[in-house]
Amino acid sequence: MTANWAAVLGSCAIAYAIKLSGHLVPHRVLQRPLVRASAALFPVALLSALMAMQTLTTKGAIEVDARIPAMAAAALALRARWPFIAVVAVAAVVAAGVRALGWMS
Amino acid sequence: MTTKPRSVIIRDAISIGIAVGAYAISFGALGTTSGLTVLQTQLLSLLLFSGASQFAVVSIVGAGGNPASAWASSALLGMRNGLYGLRLAPLLGASGWRKPFAAHLTIDESTAMALANDDPADSSHRGARTGFWATGLSVFVFWNTATLLGAVAGSHISDPRVFGLDAAIPAGFAALVAPRLTTSLTRGLALVCAVVAVAVTPSVRPGVPVLIAALIALTTAMKFGEPIPPTTEDVSS
Numbered sequence: 001m002t003a004n005w006a007a008v009l010g011s012c013a014i015a016y017a018i019k020l021s022g023h024l025v026p027h028r029v030l031q032r033p034l035v036r037a038s039a040a041l042f043p044v045a046l047l048s049a050l051m052a053m054q055t056l057t058t059k060g061a062i063e064v065d066a067r068i069p070a071m072a073a074a075a076l077a078l079r080a081r082w083p084f085i086a087v088v089a090v091a092a093v094v095a096a097g098v099r100a101l102g103w104m105s
Numbered sequence: 106m107t108t109k110p111r112s113v114i115i116r117d118a119i120s121i122g123i124a125v126g127a128y129a130i131s132f133g134a135l136g137t138t139s140g141l142t143v144l145q146t147q148l149l150s151l152l153l154f155s156g157a158s159q160f161a162v163v164s165i166v167g168a169g170g171n172p173a174s175a176w177a178s179s180a181l182l183g184m185r186n187g188l189y190g191l192r193l194a195p196l197l198g199a200s201g202w203r204k205p206f207a208a209h210l211t212i213d214e215s216t217a218m219a220l221a222n223d224d225p226a227d228s229s230h231r232g233a234r235t236g237f238w239a240t241g242l243s244v245f246v247f248w249n250t251a252t253l254l255g256a257v258a259g260s261h262i263s264d265p266r267v268f269g270l271d272a273a274i275p276a277g278f279a280a281l282v283a284p285r286l287t288t289s290l291t292r293g294l295a296l297v298c299a300v301v302a303v304a305v306t307p308s309v310r311p312g313v314p315v316l317i318a319a320l321i322a323l324t325t326a327m328k329f330g331e332p333i334p335p336t337t338e339d340v341s342s
Contacts, residue, residue, distance in 0.1 A: 099267065
C-alpha cells in the first residue's frame with residue numbers, strides 16, 4: 001500500500017515539476033532538437049509497449065486470452081474513428097462476451 | 106486570422122471538456138480495479154492531470170511494478186507538457202499566482218486550443234488566453250468528476266475480468282497512441298517497441314520493458330532528429 005502511495009504522489013510531483021519547468025526554464029534548454037524529438041517519440045514508444053504488454057502478458061508471463069479478440073475489435077473501432085470511450089467499451093464487451101461463452105479464458 | 110468571439114471559444118472548450126471527460130470514467134474504473142483506492146485514483150486526476158501518464162501509472166501499479174518505474178514512465182510520457190509550457194508562456198503572459206495554475210493546466214487539449222485561437226496580430230493574445238484557460242478549466246472539471254464516478258463504480262467490481270476490464274486497459278492505450286501514428290517512422294517505432302516489450306517481459310523486472318521502449322525512442326530521436334512536432338492537432342480538430 002505504501003508503494004502505491006509512493007507511485008501516485010511521486011508521479012504527481014514529477015509531472016507538475018515538468019509542466020512548471022516549461023513555463024519557467026529559458027527557451028534554449030527545451031528547444032534543443034534532441035529534447036523536442038524525444039518528447040514527440042516517448043509517447044509513441046511507451047504507449048505501444050504498454051498496449052502490447054497489457055494485451056499479451058499477465059504478471060510477467062506471456063498469456064494468450066480473451067484480450068486478443070478484444071483488441072482486434074478495438075482496432076476495427078479505431079479504424080472506423082469511433083471515440084475513445086467507445087473503443088474502450090467495445091474491447092471490454094468483446095472480452096467479457098468471449099469469456100461468458102467459454103471460448104477463451 | 107481574427108480572434109473568434111469569446112463565447113464561441115468558451116462553448117468549444119466546454120464540448121472538449123465533455124468529450125475528454127468521458128474517458129476519465131474508464132480511467133477511474135481502471136484505477137480502482139488495478140488496486141488503487143478511490144482517493145489515490147482521484148489524486149492522480151487532480152494532481153497529475155495528464156491522461157497518458159495517469160493510465161501508465163495505473164497499469165504499472167496493477168502489474169506489480171515498483172514506484173520508480175511508475176515515476177519514470179509517467180515522466181517520459183509527460184515530457185511533452187514541458188514543451189507545451191515553453192510555447193505557451195509568452196502567449197499567456199501569466200505572472201504571480203496565475204503561473205503555477207497555468208502550468209498545472211498545461212495539457213494536450215488546452216495547448217491545442219490556445220494555439221488554434223491565437224491571433225498573431227493581437228499582441229495581447231486574447232484568443233489564445235481564452236482558449237487556454239477555458240479549455241484547461243473545462244477539461245479539469247469534467248475529467249475529475251468523471252474520474253470520481255468511474256472510481257466509485259470500479260471499487261464495487263470484485264473480478265474485473267468478468268467485465269473485460271483487463272482488455273479495456275490496452276484498448277485505452279491503443280486509442281491514445283493511434284492519433285500519433287502519422288508517419289512511417291512513428292508506426293515502425295510503435296511496432297518495434299510493442300514486440301520488444303512483450304518479448305522481454307518474462308525475463309526482466311516489471312517496469313523495465315517500458316524503460317527499454319524509452320531507450321529505443323531515444324535512440325530513434327538521436328538518429329532521426331525531429332520527425333514530428335509535438336502533436337496537439339488530434340484533439341483540436
